[in-house]
Amino acid sequence: MTMIDEETLRRSLADAADEFEVSGEAVANILATAASDEPAPHKNVVPAFVRQPGRPRTFLGVAAVILIVSAIAVPLLRSEPQSPNLSASNTSHELSERAPSGAQNLTVSPGSPAPTQDSTSEKDVTGSGFSGSSALKIESQGTVNLTVARGHIESAFTKLSSLATSLHGMVESSQANSTSTSTSFATGTIVLEVPQPSFAQFVAEVERVGHATSVTTSSTNVTSQSVDLQARITALNASLAQYLKIMTKATTISGILAVQDQINTIQSEIEQDQSQLKVLTNQTTYASLSVDVSEPSHHVSSKRSGFDKAWHDSLHGFVAGFEWLVRLAGPALFALLMLGALYEIVKYGRRALRRRRI
Amino acid sequence: VQGSSDVTDLAAWLEEGYPQSVRTAYLILGNRSDAEDAVQEAFLRAWKFRNALVKESSFKPWLYRVVVNSCNSKLREEIPHRDRRSDATDLEDATSDDTVSRIALSHDVRQALSDLPAHLRVVIVLRYYADLSERDIAIAIARKPGTVKSRLNEARRRLAQHPALNDQPHERGSHEEETG
Numbered sequence: 001m002t003m004i005d006e007e008t009l010r011r012s013l014a015d016a017a018d019e020f021e022v023s024g025e026a027v028a029n030i031l032a033t034a035a036s037d038e039p040a041p042h043k044n045v046v047p048a049f050v051r052q053p054g055r056p057r058t059f060l061g062v063a064a065v066i067l068i069v070s071a072i073a074v075p076l077l078r079s080e081p082q083s084p085n086l087s088a089s090n091t092s093h094e095l096s097e098r099a100p101s102g103a104q105n106l107t108v109s110p111g112s113p114a115p116t117q118d119s120t121s122e123k124d125v126t127g128s129g130f131s132g133s134s135a136l137k138i139e140s141q142g143t144v145n146l147t148v149a150r151g152h153i154e155s156a157f158t159k160l161s162s163l164a165t166s167l168h169g170m171v172e173s174s175q176a177n178s179t180s181t182s183t184s185f186a187t188g189t190i191v192l193e194v195p196q197p198s199f200a201q202f203v204a205e206v207e208r209v210g211h212a213t214s215v216t217t218s219s220t221n222v223t224s225q226s227v228d229l230q231a232r233i234t235a236l237n238a239s240l241a242q243y244l245k246i247m248t249k250a251t252t253i254s255g256i257l258a259v260q261d262q263i264n265t266i267q268s269e270i271e272q273d274q275s276q277l278k279v280l281t282n283q284t285t286y287a288s289l290s291v292d293v294s295e296p297s298h299h300v301s302s303k304r305s306g307f308d309k310a311w312h313d314s315l316h317g318f319v320a321g322f323e324w325l326v327r328l329a330g331p332a333l334f335a336l337l338m339l340g341a342l343y344e345i346v347k348y349g350r351r352a353l354r355r356r357r358i
Numbered sequence: 359v360q361g362s363s364d365v366t367d368l369a370a371w372l373e374e375g376y377p378q379s380v381r382t383a384y385l386i387l388g389n390r391s392d393a394e395d396a397v398q399e400a401f402l403r404a405w406k407f408r409n410a411l412v413k414e415s416s417f418k419p420w421l422y423r424v425v426v427n428s429c430n431s432k433l434r435e436e437i438p439h440r441d442r443r444s445d446a447t448d449l450e451d452a453t454s455d456d457t458v459s460r461i462a463l464s465h466d467v468r469q470a471l472s473d474l475p476a477h478l479r480v481v482i483v484l485r486y487y488a489d490l491s492e493r494d495i496a497i498a499i500a501r502k503p504g505t506v507k508s509r510l511n512e513a514r515r516r517l518a519q520h521p522a523l524n525d526q527p528h529e530r531g532s533h534e535e536e537t538g
Binding site: 004006008009010011012013014015016017018019020022023026027029030031033034 | 368369372373376377380381382384385390393394397398401402405460461463464465466467468471482483486487517518523
């Protein structure tokens with residue numbers, strides 16, 4: 001037989017098809033089946049087809065956009081530095097060899113937490129870990145170096161603890177060291193926490209306990225971080241809701257597992273963010289002050305020179321570089337994972353769409 | 359058709375479209391019972407979702423789309439190595455030379471058709487048996503007209519090279535079972 005032309009093909013196919021004798025029984029079967037379950041015509045449950053071809057695609061598109069935004073925004077926000085530019089005020093001032101009486105005149109301004117700032121940093125943690133309020137959140141901390149008379153380290157610690165307690169604060173940690181030549185303590189460090197509104201007053205009173213050689217206080221406005229966290233939690237909750245909707249439509253085990261995977265990831269993100277928010281709220285509720293207490297003869301010099309300094313600088317640089325790499329690796333890995341998951345979901349979605357056609 | 363709710367409408371619908379649909383399915387699937395099953399399922403689904411039909415004019419390609427998808431489902435669940443040629447008419451049934459020749463050709467065409475991948479077989483059957491235009495085939499298989507044209511060319515090329523339809527038989531490629 002020579003190469004077949006279109007007309008022959010048409011005729012041959014018709015001949016081949018005519019071999020099939022149409023049975024009236026089959027038609028009757030169809031009519032009977034249709035009559036037995038004759039529901040009202042489906043109006044909104046039409047599979048992706050002629051009338052509503054774009055619906056599932058739009059739905060998948062929206063889910064994909066949410067995923068991409070989450071994949072990009074979450075790691076970026078997470079790796080954002082601790083808002084150094086948003087700091088309301090950062091001040092440190094060194095007092096050199098001031099008499100205890102001089103410390104009384106020390107003005108802790110403008111960088112120290114002012115009462116006006118403190119009054120806004122009230123605790124706003126709700127049951128869910130965030131309140132969504134736009135109140136300023138100020139995180140304050142400071143360091144005071146005190147010199148006290150010989151043998152008065154312990155009494156200084158006691159005074160400092162009493163001061164913190166009287167302002168409804170607490171002692172977070174304390175440490176005292178003695179020298180090999182003396183049985184009493186020669187140096188010590190005590191870390192105290194007081195409510196934000198009392199921080200300025202507390203610093204002033206701490207300086208009176210001994211001879212303040214240096215006072216460093218700083219406060220950071222972490223409102224934006226808090227708001228960012230709240231927004232992220234809201235966005236993640238929205239994503240979670242979307243995935244839960246997708247989950248109700250998943251019909252295959254692989255689909256359900258893929259969506260469940262995403263849901264687990266998002267839930268874990270939400271929990272992490274809520275924990276961060278709680279920590280942030282705690283930090284803005286209490287201000288922390290570290291007080292280094294020492295006797296006059298135990299002057300600690302931190303100055304390094306020569307090879308020692310070069311070695312320490314080099315080590316510090318190495319550690320900083322390594323930290324930077326580790327910090328970068330996390331978000332990059334997360335973004336890669338999200339892209340992989342997105343690819344799988346889109347692949348699954350396209351396959352599902354094809355199957356759902358009538 | 360759209361919006362019909364009485365089963366008597368379905369009867370009219372079946373009278374109009376069933377014979378050609380079931381024969382089309384038969385050519386695609388190569389098996390009588392599969393073809394009947396596929397078309398029965400297709401008609402019931404099409405009837406159930408008849409509101410999805412927007413334009414009266416697109417009824418034919420729409421119906422074929424349902425039928426083709428139903429056939430594709432059948433092909434997906436097909437038992438490997440099922441003999442699609444088992445239902446072919448025997449040449450012994452022929453009564454004259456002319457009939458013998460036609461049946462032989464028809465047999466060869468069916469054989470060549472069954473060796474085509476499913477996605478090519480579908481376009482050939484829709485074009486040359488169901489007599490759909492390329493645009494309607496595009497609707498029926500949910501692909502672009504360009505894809506249809508390309509598949510038709512490929513299918514024609516393969517048929518032309520098929521040993522059963524060609525004087526110079528040659529090695530046939532691997533038998534794809536793509537259901538695209």
